[in-house]
Amino acid sequence: EKRKREEVEEEEEEEDRHYDVDESVQDAAPAVTKIEPLIIQGRELKEGEPGTLTGRPLRLFADGIFDLFHFGHARALQQCKQAYPNVSLLVGVCSDEVTHRLKGQTVMTEDERYESVRHCKWVDEVIEDSPWVLTEEFLDQHNIDFVCHDAIPYTDTSGTAGDSGMFLLGMLASFMKGGVGDAGDVYGHIKAIGKFHETTRTEGISTSDLIIRIISEYDTFIRRNLKRGYSGKAMNVPFLKEKAIQIDMAMDKVKHDIDVVVHNFLGKAEDAQHSFLNMFSKDGALRTGLRKRRKILQESLKDMAREGLC
Incomplete structure (x- = not known):
């Protein structure tokens, strides 16, 4: 009995070890990246106030570069448009001159970026050549109630945010409330005066991520476009690089053609083998033919026998 109890205890310990290993394997498995659902939040409004269905539309403003417009951009604009029941969404897009100089x-x-944003269903109006740093005059000119962006400080590479009177006013308002203004944030003065509406970034997608994805598959996309008729010159690919890729493509085609020929040959050989074996099988053509001929011969002999008897 003592030995049986020891065996049972050993089996239980072994099961526990297996369970622990399974758990460790599950913990080590990489987490699957998924797109989190949007959580849209706005301020509480009273009936008849701007932003309600019975009041005037709240004029919300969002700005950006919007290069390679993707669903992360669209989700940010969706948050702005759906923040309140009645919103008119204005979207500012910076020009090439400003963007190339500062970013x-x-x-x-x-023009392509303007049109990409203009065709987003959440956008009511596109403001072209939007300023890098928003001024009080700009907000007044477009009757903007709130400026929308995520809460992460956006560094002012122009150095002009701290020069505006609106910035000084925002810093003073922030100081009076016991806060500290952020001189390095493009939206710091907007936050300080209470005209900032926070949105949430969509993780896992950005223009930089898309560009890195293309660069990391550089040769693949060059081959793709060469197959579609683009020249190396049009893609700014060096002559020798283009020829090397074309040689690789030709070698791949030769390998593919050889594989097709071998596959077809093996397929036909296999079919011939099956046909040969089927010919001698029970229901094959040879045995079936012999059975038919034997049956015909038997019928003929029977007929001859009947005629002889008669």
């Missing part, structure tokens, strides 16, 4: 080269031209 860097874009993939799309300013």
